Amino acid sequence: MISHDEVRDWDATDPLAPFRDRFALPEGLIYLDGNSLGALPRQTAARLKRVVEQEWGESLIRSWNDADWVDAPRRVGAKIARMIGAHEDEVVVADSTSVCLFKLLMAAAVTREGAILAEDDNFPTDAHVAGRAAELLDREYRPVPRARIAEALTEDVAAAVLTHVDYRTARRHDMAALNAKGVPIVWDLSHSVGAVPLDLKRDGAILAVGCGYKFLNGGPGAPAFLYVARDWQPRLDSPIAGWWGHKAPFDFSCSFEPAADIGRFLSGTPAMLGLLALESGVDLMLEADAALRWEKAVRLHDLFAARMAELCPTLERVTPDEAQERGSHIAFRHPNALAIVRALIERNVIGDFRTPDIARFGLTPLTLRFEDVWNATQIISEVIASEAWREARFQSGGPVT
Numbered sequence: 333m334i335s336h337d338e339v340r341d342w343d344a345t346d347p348l349a350p351f352r353d354r355f356a357l358p359e360g361l362i363y364l365d366g367n368s369l370g371a372l373p374r375q376t377a378a379r380l381k382r383v384v385e386q387e388w389g390e391s392l393i394r395s396w397n398d399a400d401w402v403d404a405p406r407r408v409g410a411k412i413a414r415m416i417g418a419h420e421d422e423v424v425v426a427d428s429t430s431v432c433l434f435k436l437l438m439a440a441a442v443t444r445e446g447a448i449l450a451e452d453d454n455f456p457t458d459a460h461v462a463g464r465a466a467e468l469l470d471r472e473y474r475p476v477p478r479a480r481i482a483e484a485l486t487e488d489v490a491a492a493v494l495t496h497v498d499y500r501t502a503r504r505h506d507m508a509a510l511n512a513k514g515v516p517i518v519w520d521l522s523h524s525v526g527a528v529p530l531d532l533k534r535d536g537a538i539l540a541v542g543c544g545y546k547f548l549n550g551g552p553g554a555p556a557f558l559y560v561a562r563d564w565q566p567r568l569d570s571p572i573a574g575w576w577g578h579k580a581p582f583d584f585s586c587s588f589e590p591a592a593d594i595g596r597f598l599s600g601t602p603a604m605l606g607l608l609a610l611e612s613g614v615d616l617m618l619e620a621d622a623a624l625r626w627e628k629a630v631r632l633h634d635l636f637a638a639r640m641a642e643l644c645p646t647l648e649r650v651t652p653d654e655a656q657e658r659g660s661h662i663a664f665r666h667p668n669a670l671a672i673v674r675a676l677i678e679r680n681v682i683g684d685f686r687t688p689d690i691a692r693f694g695l696t697p698l699t700l701r702f703e704d705v706w707n708a709t710q711i712i713s714e715v716i717a718s719e720a721w722r723e724a725r726f727q728s729g730g731p732v733t
């Protein structure tokens with residue numbers, strides 16, 4: 333078994349350790365929820381202050397040109413492209429993940445006859461969007477268990493929505509194998525981007541969306557991004573035509589002609605504060621070597637798993653053993669997972685709960701020390717062994733879990 337001293341040595345020699353100070357993390361807190369809301373990069377606070385006070389406060393509308401706000405959706409998209417193995421002109425930042433998903437799914441589904449395929453136990457928004465798209469297009473809505481997706485990608489499917497890394501179990505789809513089936517797939521990369529190695533071009537992906545506020549540290553409700561492979565861009569039309577998707581918005585023409593590039597998937601004026609906060613988070617992520625990030629994420633998981641197996645052998649881990657089959661969080665099943673998570677939060681260990689019985693802990697290599705995992709697992713095991721979670725105050729709480 334790994335010793336506490338060994339774990340301290342890992343931190344002392346960790347090449348990513350200096351990144352922790354680049355985030356504004358409260359002293360004494362073990363933050364294991366960067367897969368849900370990424371921590372605040374210090375540079376984002378400074379950037380937003382400048383944007384609010386100078387770019388907005390002093391330059392006002394001139395900033396659309398002078399501070400290049402106008403190009404921010406494509407510029408930040410190009411930076412995210414570097415993280416996901418896409419060309420820089422294949423990604424744009426817009427809207428929320430749900431809206432981006434709707435746009436790409438509708439755009440893809442109208443190009444073929446057939447059903448709309450989705451996972452039957454995915455994050456709800458993916459199911460809602462897929463179901464509504466099927467309704468609007470008068471197609472069959474076909475939800476399928478995640479384990480049976482490969483065989484369900486048949487010729488009579490117009491388009492599918494798949495989440496690359498499952499939000500509960502962290503189980504990762506084999507993107508290349510599923511794309512090879514030839515059905516247009518909109519990949520939801522919400523739990524993948526900034527978390528696991530991604531190479532969309534290599535893996536034959538044509539469409540994808542992802543979240544800005546999780547592993548990209550873009551801030552609460554940060555805008556999302558969407559990816560459309562170059563050769564698909566001229567073939568697809570957004571179902572939400574808006575002036576920002578027009579080829580020349582400032583011509584003010586009421587006849588819609590979509591932009592020739594990825595900008596055709598924009599709709600309305602982008603929320604600039606959120607977009608620039610996201611840019612700052614992405615800039616910070618890009619400073620860290622992606623291979624090192626993933627290597628550390630794997631070690632954080634394996635340390636967490638080994639400690640829990642030793643300290644709490646009855647607790648069922650649901651994340652896969654093999655690193656290449658999972659994302660960057662670890663999750664356990666317990667009938668009282670919600671009360672356990674609440675009891676942990678009171679002890680300054682922040683994870684989250686996903687219904688019906690999952691306690692989930694995000695493993696973010698830029699903010700976490702190996703010793704944080706050592707300490708968190710100790711505290712989790714104490715809460716479970718003492719059954720402290722049974723206390724009345726942990727049986728209810730706020731609506732966000």
Ligand SMILES: Cc1ncc(COP(=O)(O)O)c(C=O)c1O
Pocket residue numbers: 428429430431455457458495499520522523543556
């Ligand atoms: C797989 C997945 N898709 C989408 C979302 C969120 O979508 P939105 O950004 O539209 O709220 C989440 C949020 O946790 C998610 O886990």
